[in-house]
Amino acid sequence: MTWLRKAKEGLKAQQRRRELPDGLWSKCEECGEILYHKELERNLWTCGKCQFHFRISARTYIKILLDEGSFQERFSEVVSTDPLRFRDARRYVDRIKKARESTGLTEAVLCGDGTIEGHPLVAAIMDFDFLGGSLASAAGERIARSILQAIESRHPLVILSSSGGARMFEGILSLMQMAKTNALLARLSDAGVPYISILTHPTTGGVTASYASVGDVILAEPKALIGFAGPRVIKQTIRQELPEGFQRSEFLLQKGMLDRIVHRSEMRKTLAWLLRFFAAAERLPHPPRRRAGESLARFRAASGPIPSPVGHAPTAAPSPVPERGTSPAAAPEPESSPPSPAGAKPSTE
Amino acid sequence: MNGTWLDFEKPILDIERKIEDLRGLATPESPEAMEELVRLERKADRLRKEIYAKLTRWQRVKLARHPRRPYTLDYIKVIAPEFVEMHGDRKFGDDPAIVAGFAVVEDMPLVIIGHQKGRDTKENIYRNFGMAHPEGYRKALRIMRTAATFGVPIVTLIDTPGAYPGLGAEERGQSEALARNILEMAHLKVPIISVVIGEGGSGGALALAVGDVVLMMENAIYSVITPEGCAAILWKDATKAEQAAEALRLTASDLLELHVIDELQDAVMRHVRSLIGTPKQELLDRRLEKYLKMGVYLEEATAAANGAPDASPPDPAPPPA
Numbered sequence: 001m002t003w004l005r006k007a008k009e010g011l012k013a014q015q016r017r018r019e020l021p022d023g024l025w026s027k028c029e030e031c032g033e034i035l036y037h038k039e040l041e042r043n044l045w046t047c048g049k050c051q052f053h054f055r056i057s058a059r060t061y062i063k064i065l066l067d068e069g070s071f072q073e074r075f076s077e078v079v080s081t082d083p084l085r086f087r088d089a090r091r092y093v094d095r096i097k098k099a100r101e102s103t104g105l106t107e108a109v110l111c112g113d114g115t116i117e118g119h120p121l122v123a124a125i126m127d128f129d130f131l132g133g134s135l136a137s138a139a140g141e142r143i144a145r146s147i148l149q150a151i152e153s154r155h156p157l158v159i160l161s162s163s164g165g166a167r168m169f170e171g172i173l174s175l176m177q178m179a180k181t182n183a184l185l186a187r188l189s190d191a192g193v194p195y196i197s198i199l200t201h202p203t204t205g206g207v208t209a210s211y212a213s214v215g216d217v218i219l220a221e222p223k224a225l226i227g228f229a230g231p232r233v234i235k236q237t238i239r240q241e242l243p244e245g246f247q248r249s250e251f252l253l254q255k256g257m258l259d260r261i262v263h264r265s266e267m268r269k270t271l272a273w274l275l276r277f278f279a280a281a282e283r284l285p286h287p288p289r290r291r292a293g294e295s296l297a298r299f300r301a302a303s304g305p306i307p308s309p310v311g312h313a314p315t316a317a318p319s320p321v322p323e324r325g326t327s328p329a330a331a332p333e334p335e336s337s338p339p340s341p342a343g344a345k346p347s348t349e
Numbered sequence: 350m351n352g353t354w355l356d357f358e359k360p361i362l363d364i365e366r367k368i369e370d371l372r373g374l375a376t377p378e379s380p381e382a383m384e385e386l387v388r389l390e391r392k393a394d395r396l397r398k399e400i401y402a403k404l405t406r407w408q409r410v411k412l413a414r415h416p417r418r419p420y421t422l423d424y425i426k427v428i429a430p431e432f433v434e435m436h437g438d439r440k441f442g443d444d445p446a447i448v449a450g451f452a453v454v455e456d457m458p459l460v461i462i463g464h465q466k467g468r469d470t471k472e473n474i475y476r477n478f479g480m481a482h483p484e485g486y487r488k489a490l491r492i493m494r495t496a497a498t499f500g501v502p503i504v505t506l507i508d509t510p511g512a513y514p515g516l517g518a519e520e521r522g523q524s525e526a527l528a529r530n531i532l533e534m535a536h537l538k539v540p541i542i543s544v545v546i547g548e549g550g551s552g553g554a555l556a557l558a559v560g561d562v563v564l565m566m567e568n569a570i571y572s573v574i575t576p577e578g579c580a581a582i583l584w585k586d587a588t589k590a591e592q593a594a595e596a597l598r599l600t601a602s603d604l605l606e607l608h609v610i611d612e613l614q615d616a617v618m619r620h621v622r623s624l625i626g627t628p629k630q631e632l633l634d635r636r637l638e639k640y641l642k643m644g645v646y647l648e649e650a651t652a653a654a655n656g657a658p659d660a661s662p663p664d665p666a667p668p669p670a
């Protein structure tokens with residue numbers, strides 16, 4: 001009878017496929033809910049039922065998060081080469097070519113500057129669809145240049161991560177990008193320029209073991225898989241099943257590894273609030289900053305020219321007091337919290 | 350001679366056995382045996398040179414993991430017999446997979462920190478095969494900060510398959526522990542000399558290896574992923590590790606070529622002495638510069654020149670409303 005059931009199921013699956021023509025419907029990876037593309041779009045590619053956040057492209061994040069038309073792409077000229085002449089079944093250069101064609105990006109990270117509600121920022125947005133959002137020489141160099149740009153402009157840095165880790169095809173050079181980016185982030189911190197790290201589904205491996213985990217503020221989208229080792233590797237190592245919800249945003253928040261979980265629909269508002277807060281902090285009287293800027297001149301040669309950022313500080317001095325009352329669901333919030341997801345179930349508590 | 354030997358070492362082992370046997374017979378009264386002994390010793394030397402010069406990358410991986418290789422505490426015993434080990438991260442626990450402590454070498458105070466593997470099964474369980482948990486990396490950072498407080502140079506010895514991938518490690522923030530060390534090591538205002546003495550396994554190695562100088566033993570490896578892990582992902586077959594080891598280019602001479610390590614020698618003290626007088630900011634600037642230069646990439650005149658659409662590509666995911 002098994003064969004019959006299987007055959008029937010196969011038939012049903014086929015019918016389902018027919019009922020779901022490409023481009024109209026999608027099935028939620030998490031809860032299986034069938035979702036209209038129109039509705040998905042309206043919800044910024046999140047499931048209305050279980051709040052699962054679909055993976056979206058770097059350019060889509062730019063559209064969602066930044067002020068319209070404010071984004072100026074930088075460092076796109078920095079691209080991968082093939083230093084190890086790496087090949088397995090395919091050549092690394094062919095993989096890059098294919099990734100470029102399928103994503104329209106030239107690397108796994110899209111860098112630039114822009115504004116959010118008028119507040120200037122330097123942004124680096126990773127794209128998982130480009131070779132699993134993996135970190136290698138060119139991506140590392142782009143991020144390094146973005147960090148330098150943030151130090152020189154004193155505009156806050158936002159890195160949104162979505163990555164399987166360091167890229168194998170560039171071997172040890174990929175690993176070294178973790179040192180390169182974090183060594184510069186140490187200077188960013190010296191200079192007193194804020195760094196907000198946003199973790200999305202999934203962020204693992206070398207990226208979590210470097211810049212993604214050292215933000216002054218670390219935010220994550222709900223239910224994102226975040227960890228050092230992937231679940232498969234851990235399962236193989238410890239030879240037991242992993243607990244429900246292990247390595248998801250909510251688990252990390254509980255373990256003290258995140259500041260907040262922010263629904264995609266609230267991310268722009270939260271970032272705007274944080275940028276306003278840090279802008280207010282920047283205006284406080286400060287003892288002279290350490291010589292971050294002057295000592296950096298020598299690194300420009302190592303890391304290419306730094307463009308002057310286009311962002312402008314908002315004219316009216318904003319108050320760092322958050323708009324409260326937008327989020328009745330977030331009762332146990334501390335005094336100075338940014339607004340939390342209003343429409344969505346607040347996943348922070 | 351007990352212990353484990355690798356297949357390609359067998360010819361050397363055979364001669365060494367013969368030499369052992371002859372030693373008992375070779376006396377001044379038997380000049381023939383003496384001659385034979387000298388001949389065999391020369392042959393063993395030649396064979397050793399020949400075999401080790403021609404090793405494949407995969408064979409070097411095996412050497413780097415050789416169970417008879419000296420580990421961190423073996424080096425410490427020789428160079429710093431007065432070593433005083435310090436314990437604990439002051440947050441969660443003490444991790445025996447990383448040893449850290451104070452030493453005085455040639456009148457120079459040093460902090461020495463390294464991954465520690467076990468020699469037998471029992472010891473390996475205690476040392477977790479040299480795979481540290483977050484508390485190991487946090488202990489290392491705590492003691493490195495102590496070193497910086499007192500201006501003491503730091504020597505790190507790298508020998509790990511990788512940071513431990515387990516439940517507790519993830520719960521306690523393995524990634525954060527590694528990331529924090531990598532960032533803080535760029536900050537520490539004392540000379541840092543890192544030596545890859547065996548296996549330099551990915552982030553778990555780098556988290557102790559952001560040094561002013563990175564040295565590597567001849568038959569050590571340093572890699573973004575284990576050859577087995579790489580093979581499992583790319584070839585879908587962990588037995589293709591030999592091919593992966595070739596592709597990854599993870600030996601000391603590869604890394605020298607890729608400008609990741611500085612030179613092939615173990616003269617740690619020479620580097621400590623040459624760095625100790627460096628002004629602190631200069632030291633940090635040079636360390637940063639070293640890592641900024643790492644990576645091989647192209648700078649295209651225009652992205653489009655390489656056939657890459659960049660200006661306004663079609664969005665792979667449908668745009669939001």
Ligand SMILES: [Zn+2]
Nearest residue numbers: 028031047050
């Ligand atoms: Zn769902």
